[in-house]
Amino acid sequence: MSRRRALGAGLGAVGAVGAAAAALAGCSADSGPVWRLRLATGPEGGPYNAFGQALAQAVAASGHRLEIVPVSTAASVNNLRKLADGSVELALAMADVAEDAVLGREPFSRPAAVTALARVYVNYTHLLAPAAGPVRSTTDLAGRPVAAGAAGSGVQVVAARVLRAAGLSGGPAPADERQLGLAASVQALREGTVDALFWSGGVPTPALSGLAGELPLRFVPLDGYVGALRERHGPVYTAVTLPAGVYGLTEPVGTIGVGNYLLARDDVPAGALRALLQVVFDRWRDLLRGVTAGARLEPRFAISTGKVPLHPGAAAYYRSVYG
Template sequence: MTSAATGRRRLMGAGLGAVAAALAGCSGRSGPVPRLRLATGPRGGPYHAFGRALAQAAGDGGGRLEILPLATAASVDNLRRLDEGSADLALSMADVAEDAALGRAPFTRRAPVTALARVYVNYTHLLVPAAGPVRSLTDLAGRPVAAGADGSGVQVLAGRVLGAAGLSTGPAAAGERQLGLAESAAALRSGAVDAAFWSGGVPTPALTALAAELPLRFLSLDGYADALRERYGPVYTAVTLPAGAYGLTAPVGTIGVGNYLLAREDVAASAAGELLRVLFDRRRDLLREVTAGVRLEPRFAISTGAVPLHPGAAAYYRSVYG
């Protein structure tokens, strides 16, 4: 058993009296309303939309918690903001969160990060024009590829997938271009790139819109999941883009990565518990656009790998679910 799993079990099973008491007293708070800065992602992207929806839900919850969504470059940027203290909460892909918790590249040291919940699964999309010559990942040798915005989790994942296929260095290297979702879609339309990586819920509205105007092919990636797991740990899983999404006539195997809602260690236990109450009470509204990858229930939510649960989160799960 890993140290993170051992610590999670201890938090869930014992020694929670003081934290649970703080959580129980949250509804009776008479002091200032906690105001937490949530690092999300670029404006117009799914993380920022989720953060704004979560902030609205918290505001509808009786004024016990205020959340301020911050537009960012996404996962890597978000973890750096948590580390430096310019954000209190963050959304991140699980692989980037574990890199930060372990002090692994692209981070230079361990960050003071804890998990509140594993919220849903991101599905890796590798899309190309259906009329183009690219039919598999290896066909991208030497070709320009939109590989996620600088500072995003997509950039990290795309680099690792290309590396697993032998396309990150040498004469066969794909030409990685750091482009966000909107820029990637525009580059595919214009022919400036031959493929684009994206990691998100299914369906991602921007890709649904793109597929309506440009016939797309989604490339299979699930054959690389084991190689990623061997090198980076179990945050990567084989999942399936379902038939029907984006007009797909058959399912496509790909790589899944969890999304974590994170907090600095010094966020108050009562505030963490109130945030989770809002998240679970309003989960259907918050995740209504994600039809695949939604598994927001306690057993799933506490599975945060190498990232330890925040004491307030452990108290919440213990008090509500036993």
């Protein structure tokens, strides 16, 4: 079934939820309920945290009786666990981890009641090393220390899957995976305590641009692993390109793209989410400016959330606005 047909089917089940959404969408700034929604983002200084802070500010300025409270976390895996246990109502997460949560696949012990509001932008998987160092390809990571994302992050998930596809997660000389967040990864690479680092984020990522200004870097191609990842984990992985010019690159570098979803618990009122999505689509340029360059947020892109179902309130929003 196409996502457009699914939207239509979902609307048939909205009923009173859709009516409540319409009622909230019509509220003035001084009437109606105030919805306070906690949003699990990521570590301070990271792109999820930047997006969450920008969204909170945009919502506060919108006139909707809605408050977004960003919550700093380790990112995707941690966010989905918080969403499942009810300690937050909203979360940002990478598409691969979100599908794992919905399907109850490792690292989740059972399916989570998670729904999507929008696919907001694409993460680019970075594998970088000092240009003068020993790492020129993924296979050179055998037996070497590599910063592979903080515990509970989506970076850790995609890094582990790339290393598995490259045959470096077992055997006689596996990569020495170090659980480090972005700031700690950059510092470790600068100091030489790791030989390479993985990162998944927008382009350019400011911390990596800063590092590229300090020392020459090599960005290792990863697009050769897209087929293996798609075969094992599904179409959440795509081939994308780090463009020439970014990070001082003189030519493009193929790598792995993964979508980022704005998610909600399935019991969040539809009206609050319709108001939130109105802000997201009104202010998407501001929301993405500090996260990734050149991205656009369009409905046909936003509703492509794979096996993560749209929340009824999101389905109602897209149908009411875009048909």
